[in-house]
Amino acid sequence: MAKEYETVIGLEVHVELATKTKIFCGCSTAFGGAPNTHTCPVCTGMPGSLPVLNRQVVEYAVAVGLATNCSITQHCKFDRKNYFYPDNPQNYQISQLYLPICRNGYVEIETPEDDGLKRKRIGIHEIHMEEDAGKLIHDDWEGSSLVDYNRSGVPLIEIVSEPDMRNADEVIAYLEKLRTTIQYLGASDCKLQEGSMRADVNISVREMGAAEFGTRTEMKNLNSFHAIMHAIEGERARQIDLIESGEKVVQETRRWDDQKGMSYAMRSKEDAQDYRYFPDPDLVPVYISDEWIARVRANQPELREAKMKRYRESFGIPDYDIRIITDSKHMADLFEETVALGAQPKKVSNWLMVETLRILKEREMDAQDIGFSPKHLAALIALVDQKAITTTVAKEVFEVMFAEDVDPVAYVEEKGLKTVNDESELRRTVEQVIADNPQSVADYRNGKEKAIGFLVGQTMKAMKGKADPTGVNKLLKELL
Amino acid sequence: MRRRKRTVCLWCRRPLSDNGKRGKSMSILDYTAVELSDQIRRGEIKVVDAVEAVFAQIDGREKELNCYVTLQKERALEQAKIVQAKIDAGELSGPLAGVPFAIKDNMCTKGTRTTCSSKILENFVPAYSATAVEKLEAAGAVVIGKTNMDEFAMGSTTETSYYGVTKNPHNAMHVPGGSSGGSAAAVAAGECFAALGSDTGGSIRQPASHCGVVGMKPTYGTVSRYGLIAYGSSLDQIGPLAKDVRDCAAILEVISGRDEKDSTSMSRENGQGTDFISALQEDIQGMRIGIPRDYFGAGLDTEVRDAVLAAAEVLRAKGAVVEEFDLSLVQYAIPTYYTIAAAEASSNLERFDGIKYGYRTAEADNLHAMYKKTRSEGFGAEVKRRIMLGSFVLSSGYYDAYYLKALRVKALIRRAFDAAFAKYDVILGPVAPTTAPKLGESLADPLKMYLGDIYTISANLAGLPGISVPCGTDAAGLPIGVQLLGDCFQEKKILRVAYTYEQAVKRG
Amino acid sequence: MANVIDDETIEYVGILAKLELSDEEKDQAKQDMAKMLDYIDQLNELDTTGVEPMSHIFQVENVFREDEVTNGDMREAVLANAPEEKDGMFVVPQTFE
Numbered sequence A: 001m002a003k004e005y006e007t008v009i010g011l012e013v014h015v016e017l018a019t020k021t022k023i024f025c026g027c028s029t030a031f032g033g034a035p036n037t038h039t040c041p042v043c044t045g046m047p048g049s050l051p052v053l054n055r056q057v058v059e060y061a062v063a064v065g066l067a068t069n070c071s072i073t074q075h076c077k078f079d080r081k082n083y084f085y086p087d088n089p090q091n092y093q094i095s096q097l098y099l100p101i102c103r104n105g106y107v108e109i110e111t112p113e114d115d116g117l118k119r120k121r122i123g124i125h126e127i128h129m130e131e132d133a134g135k136l137i138h139d140d141w142e143g144s145s146l147v148d149y150n151r152s153g154v155p156l157i158e159i160v161s162e163p164d165m166r167n168a169d170e171v172i173a174y175l176e177k178l179r180t181t182i183q184y185l186g187a188s189d190c191k192l193q194e195g196s197m198r199a200d201v202n203i204s205v206r207e208m209g210a211a212e213f214g215t216r217t218e219m220k221n222l223n224s225f226h227a228i229m230h231a232i233e234g235e236r237a238r239q240i241d242l243i244e245s246g247e248k249v250v251q252e253t254r255r256w257d258d259q260k261g262m263s264y265a266m267r268s269k270e271d272a273q274d275y276r277y278f279p280d281p282d283l284v285p286v287y288i289s290d291e292w293i294a295r296v297r298a299n300q301p302e303l304r305e306a307k308m309k310r311y312r313e314s315f316g317i318p319d320y321d322i323r324i325i326t327d328s329k330h331m332a333d334l335f336e337e338t339v340a341l342g343a344q345p346k347k348v349s350n351w352l353m354v355e356t357l358r359i360l361k362e363r364e365m366d367a368q369d370i371g372f373s374p375k376h377l378a379a380l381i382a383l384v385d386q387k388a389i390t391t392t393v394a395k396e397v398f399e400v401m402f403a404e405d406v407d408p409v410a411y412v413e414e415k416g417l418k419t420v421n422d423e424s425e426l427r428r429t430v431e432q433v434i435a436d437n438p439q440s441v442a443d444y445r446n447g448k449e450k451a452i453g454f455l456v457g458q459t460m461k462a463m464k465g466k467a468d469p470t471g472v473n474k475l476l477k478e479l480l
Numbered sequence B: 001m002r003r004r005k006r007t008v009c010l011w012c013r014r015p016l017s018d019n020g021k022r023g024k025s026m027s028i029l030d031y032t033a034v035e036l037s038d039q040i041r042r043g044e045i046k047v048v049d050a051v052e053a054v055f056a057q058i059d060g061r062e063k064e065l066n067c068y069v070t071l072q073k074e075r076a077l078e079q080a081k082i083v084q085a086k087i088d089a090g091e092l093s094g095p096l097a098g099v100p101f102a103i104k105d106n107m108c109t110k111g112t113r114t115t116c117s118s119k120i121l122e123n124f125v126p127a128y129s130a131t132a133v134e135k136l137e138a139a140g141a142v143v144i145g146k147t148n149m150d151e152f153a154m155g156s157t158t159e160t161s162y163y164g165v166t167k168n169p170h171n172a173m174h175v176p177g178g179s180s181g182g183s184a185a186a187v188a189a190g191e192c193f194a195a196l197g198s199d200t201g202g203s204i205r206q207p208a209s210h211c212g213v214v215g216m217k218p219t220y221g222t223v224s225r226y227g228l229i230a231y232g233s234s235l236d237q238i239g240p241l242a243k244d245v246r247d248c249a250a251i252l253e254v255i256s257g258r259d260e261k262d263s264t265s266m267s268r269e270n271g272q273g274t275d276f277i278s279a280l281q282e283d284i285q286g287m288r289i290g291i292p293r294d295y296f297g298a299g300l301d302t303e304v305r306d307a308v309l310a311a312a313e314v315l316r317a318k319g320a321v322v323e324e325f326d327l328s329l330v331q332y333a334i335p336t337y338y339t340i341a342a343a344e345a346s347s348n349l350e351r352f353d354g355i356k357y358g359y360r361t362a363e364a365d366n367l368h369a370m371y372k373k374t375r376s377e378g379f380g381a382e383v384k385r386r387i388m389l390g391s392f393v394l395s396s397g398y399y400d401a402y403y404l405k406a407l408r409v410k411a412l413i414r415r416a417f418d419a420a421f422a423k424y425d426v427i428l429g430p431v432a433p434t435t436a437p438k439l440g441e442s443l444a445d446p447l448k449m450y451l452g453d454i455y456t457i458s459a460n461l462a463g464l465p466g467i468s469v470p471c472g473t474d475a476a477g478l479p480i481g482v483q484l485l486g487d488c489f490q491e492k493k494i495l496r497v498a499y500t501y502e503q504a505v506k507r508g
Numbered sequence C: 001m002a003n004v005i006d007d008e009t010i011e012y013v014g015i016l017a018k019l020e021l022s023d024e025e026k027d028q029a030k031q032d033m034a035k036m037l038d039y040i041d042q043l044n045e046l047d048t049t050g051v052e053p054m055s056h057i058f059q060v061e062n063v064f065r066e067d068e069v070t071n072g073d074m075r076e077a078v079l080a081n082a083p084e085e086k087d088g089m090f091v092v093p094q095t096f097e
Helices: A055-067 A168-185 A225-244 A290-298 A304-314 A319-327 A329-340 A345-362 A374-385 A391-404 A408-415 A423-436 A438-445 A451-462 A469-479 B023-029 B033-041 B047-065 B073-088 B131-138 B181-188 B205-211 B245-255 B302-317 B330-351 B367-378 B381-394 B399-423 B446-451 B457-462 B491-507 C007-017 C023-045 C075-079
Strands: A005-016 A079-082 A092-095 A102-113 A116-131 A135-139 A144-148 A155-161 A197-207 A217-222 A253-257 A262-265 B068-071 B100-104 B142-147 B194-199 B214-217 B237-242 B288-292 B321-325 B426-430 B466-473 B479-486 C089-093
Touching (some): A005 A168, A005 A225, A055 A116, A055 A155, A055 A290, A079 B330, A102 A168, A168 A225, A197 A225, A217 A225, A319 A329, A329 A345, A345 A391, A374 A408, A391 A408, A423 A438, A423 A451, A423 A469, A451 A469, B023 B047, B033 B047, B033 B073, B047 B068, B047 B073, B047 B100, B047 B142, B068 B181, B073 B142, B131 B194, B131 B245, B142 B181, B181 B205, B194 B214, B194 B245, B205 B479, B214 B245, B237 B245, B245 B491, B288 B302, B302 B321, B302 B479, B330 B381, B330 B399, B330 B446, B330 B457, B381 C023, B399 B457, B399 C023, C007 C023
Parallel strands (some): A217 A253, B100 B142, B288 B426
Antiparallel strands (some): A005 A197, A102 A116, A116 A155, B068 B142, B194 B237, B426 B479
16 A cells, blocks of 8 residues: 655745845846946955945845744844855855844745635744855856856845645745735845745655654755746655655755756765854844834835735725735736726726736736836726727727837827717718618618617728717617 | 164164165164154155165165065155155145055055965955055055065964065064064064054064064954955954054054944044044053063063063053053963964955966866865965864864854953953053064974964954053064053053153163 | 864865865874864863853944945956956856756
């Protein structure tokens, strides 16, 4: 009889903070500069250079800690983690081991179950501040690697969970939860693909019901939800195979190759994994006073749960819409700002849920990348409300607005898209349609009510969509 | 006012060995830094002449002494013209304007090679200057070169330099002390008017003592460490080596101050300000001076002991209350220091890996071989010894027993000084157990060499300011220094005592 | 000597410190380190129970920079001392992962 196994998963999630500058120097954190153009003596480890802490990093770390129910370590320090690697210019990383800034928190996740949603609490062991490494580019032709330190010193927080997850669904739900929470705080954009959110996954398996954890391995290089799910499946299977064939799981770091669907041990003789942590003598301790914590708490924006509750109470839109809209802080902001400009919530929600989601999906874009402004969406809705344009025209205008954030009022004016309310022009067109389609006219007069639909369509076509179909219908009936 | 030609050592009244090459520049070299700038301001001496005088002296003595790793005569002469113009225009009027300076080669100097006396930084030319150097230059000092030192400041003799040994100007058979041996020897030999050194465990005070000049380590955090290539970051401080106490105070006043680039630099005010020149008063009436009995036990040379106690008597005669006391924990300072310094050094020196700057091995087929070869070929024996020790005491399983233990003892040592400074304004003692050892005598037994730091090391562990002032010579004519230690931020007290002593001795 | 440093330890510390010692140097290093550790072991004579490790001498806290970009493009200066450079980057022997 086959044994049943339980997977035990803990995550180490690295999040790049949304500061303007690096953690210990005044270099820009902007993406996309030519190699080494965002560097200085400090973030390239030049002799004699010294780090000075960016205040905003502490602010963000405290904000994330409070939002994830952590206790804040009011006296915290930085430590050096010593290891040689070319992406690490000092050959030590400034991090926190002994006194991380946040400890003992949790987040609540929901995963789908047979009868609705299952809620579960995932413990957060600690959150610490540290610096990111540079980037290595491999030059296979020359047999060498090239080092770019633009990312070196970009501030990170590492969120270390307890081993509380049991399957990939929970892992994804946990990551989603962290992502929305941190995005809501404005502490990071949390883009997995671009590396501003990265997860290392610690996995072990044990026989169902066993009290002790099995030996865990750490999987690195997971840069999509897809890769995370596959790596968990792959590693679970690998460990079960080892156990069933009587071998032992070795505690090690493994690199996931998503294309091959396999992992590889990363360890070599030259990596002793003995980091010789000690307090960094170049940095002074950080003291986070009660007042400071209170201030961060007071400035905390409304988080997703609270927002969802408020939407339910005040906007009268379906729960499904609320979930989608609040999934992204950016979309929620867009929604609220548009409503604040006088648009009806249900109509705003419709534009977001239908047209916006459609275009995002088509173009493989993220909700965070939506570029049109609330005032333009409000103006577009107003144009429809005033019957100044038809829904058909509105959708065309929206496409342009989505791409270029054009002002719909000006655009409609410029392109002559306004609904024709000029009675004489409409009457002339309708008379022409009646004259051109004697068969349909005859059908209608003979009692075929449906024939009028064709005539409306022909009129709309002749008017290039700029007529109000109800008005056309009315006029046709009158003239027939 | 022209001063009489000085042909004897100010302190020991012995003829200075000059190889007969001092020539007509002699009179300029006789001035202290502050006196020189005064002469320059009054138009008596041109900055260029002062620079030329120093280079003439260098031409005569450098071959024998090897005080410098890098000299920059052309740049210095150019700088001299610029500074002269500023002085003439009244833009520069401070006490260092126009003074030729030497900088220890572990301080970055923009555009000038900075080696730490190591092969691994043989061709390193920084794109920035240390804050202390920037401040000196802004005050009109003219940097003439970079002085030799023990490699990465690890040593007490300036014999571990990749660029050869520096010799003691008082007797070239002896070491100048270290690690700021090049700076001390250059000042003593007239190869500059003053110099900057760094002090991690006595590296300013001990060579100052061995070379018969004044050297001062300020309170930790007084001078920015930005641009100082780190050895033991929690212990390192930059300070002056100079001809007299007034020069020392003037230099320290210029280079100190809070620097936003160094998180550990302190802003000082409320009676603990950095207006050090104001402390130069010949008045120590009623000041309490404590002499730790523990500093006068076995190992202390009797000639050194007598000279130091004689200095204490001079101070007593000037009205100070001098008494002996038990400091305690003295023998634990050295093991504490070597644990902490080696641990920090092992991490600080990781950045020298052949990738971003400095020496890189000629051939290595993979990354780890490149690291190992580069570092093994680039570092000298003493540096490797301390990196190995430091890596070990931080390694898994030993951190608590060695590193944390040392940090706990450091706290106890700090408490012992707190207790002492509750009773005394200043602590007086020797700088080193002996006068300068002979060349080659020290390196054979590293542990014995480390023991020589016993009187200076605790000031670094406790963050205290300390000054070494010449107080005589031994029978062989080698200088002896007396050390004055103050509580943190009490530089003015030790400067006042040092100045009073110096003036008393000068008058004879 | 109370402390004995074996070959394995020296090898291990060499890996941590990225130093490759010759056999002669290794022997010397074993002796030096054992001697230093014996000496450091003196600290065990002191009872430090309840004494907080003192990493910083002064109780200075919260030294910060504000989050403002102060550095421009310094690439040329940063690369000026590179032993080997290509396309604005530092060249290292291939790192395998």
